Amino acid sequence: MSFSSVLGQDRAIKRLRALITTGRVPPAMIFHGPPGTGKFLAALEFAKALNCSHTIHREKPPAPQQPDPDDLFAASVPASAPPPEPEPRPGTEEEHADRSDSCGKCLSCLQAASGAHPDIRVVDTAMQAALLDEDESSNLKIDTLREMTRWAQQKAMLSPWKVFIVRDAQAMVTAAQNAILKTLEEPPPGTIVILTVSRKTSLLSTILSRSCLIEFSPLPRAALEKVLAAQGAGPEQAAAIAALGAGSLEKAAEASAFLKRVSALRPGDPARAFKFAAGLPRDSHKARDEVKTLLDLVLARARAAWEAAEGQSKARLTVLLRRTLGLRAMAERNVSYLLLLETALLESERAGIKLEDLLRPER
Ligand SMILES: [Zn+2]
Structure with a gap:
């Protein structure tokens, strides 16, 4: 998947691609628009594209096993040949040439697609329930956002950018919104916080004024x-x-x-x-x-x-x-x-x- 998976939001995607191309990515961003219009998906794709290394990730094939003369069972195990290296497909280079989108094939893209990227973190009520070891609540609490600001201080594990996506950020209670103000204002280098929100007026004006707003319209x-x-x-x-x-x-x-x-x-x-x-x-x-x-x-x-x-x-x-x-x-x-x-x-x-x-x- 890449930006092409976000349908009907050409204007927003064009802006995001331009930010990646110029390398001038604002540290605090708000993706706002009606629910169910692709804001969260776009945030994930944006994070993925930012951290994409554009180099195909190949697992090293396992070394061929030499049959052990002392192993009685060795004969019954067919010596398996390592899988042949896939030939680069024609046109592959061209796909990778698009630096404003993810390649889907590098280690970073593969990790992002599996939801296990160490430098792309989603903060939402489900994650909060696991973090605080409690039932899922409809609010995002101050403790959760404090934890996020702590993570923001840590170094990125393997990527150029550390991206936090606060999903449905209108769920943040006022104290939680206040807790992230400093991170939005003086973000640690290489840190980006994206808030997705259906009504931007549900956020404090101090958050709105510090962030770059990307609007998502109702889907055609x-x-x-x-x-x-x-x-x-x-x-x-x-x-x-x-x-x-x-x-x-x-x-x-x-x-x-x-x-x-x-x-x-x-x-x-x-x-x-x-x-x-x-x-x-x-x-x-x-x-x-x-x-x-x-x-x-x-x-x-x-x-x-x-x-x-x-x-x-x-x-x-x-x-x-x-x-x-x-x-x-x-x-x-x-x-x-x-x-x-x-x-x-x-x-x-x-x-x-x-x-x-x-x-x-x-x-
Ligand atoms: Zn990639």
Whole structure:
């Protein structure tokens, strides 16, 4: 994989490549944009490209074993010839000539691809759980970020750059954000910190002002379809999910789960809304995200229907829009997401918008 694996973000990738080519890489960077648009993948590819040595890594073939005359079993083991050195393929040199992207073949690239690069570290809530030996939390704590600043002081193990990627950096509590300020301001030589974040306003202004901002836009529908197809969706399914995905792979994954849940329900079942809502994830953060996505779908449908409606049904849709906006605001608070979703689905059905309508892609 290389930058070519990041789809639909040509502008951001062009900037990153230019930074690598000029060698003037800012020590603090913020990749910001909607969730599910390739920020983290781009950060990994950027780190990989920075540390790529552009020389093919070949394991030394094992020395051929000489049969031991005293070994009784030696005869039964066929003397295996070392694998022949692969011939360099034509065109290989050309691939390596691109210094603004990773080669995928050097030791550094191989380590990065396996997630075991000693100088590329991902800081996220999963890593935090392992570090602090506790359950995964939704926040990134001060202890975790302090640990990162300690690592930042250490020398790189084998690469020109030591890269820290703080994934979903909006999860950092304020104290944690304050803890990395100094590292962002006076980074040890060869250290780069990349924060990926869906809303840059969730970061302290002192962090924003010290960092180079790289913007990621919602994915074009074609790029989203391509990714979904690569994940195994059929062309029709990929198109339907991409239409609901609002430029985000994360939203597309949610839409795909919604479609599956709806298709499992019996048509005409009066308890459909309840049964559908019962499929909400247990994790309250995930449940809230899903409910927000569904409320957005209700709002989009209701607005479209409102435009075309007249008389009584227009009045009904006006009420629905007002009510749904109220529920959308409530979803930001700590409420029963299940109850909220049930209410929204029932009210939308009453106004003539069925569950299936919500998930029918707009043309
Ligand atoms: Zn490489």
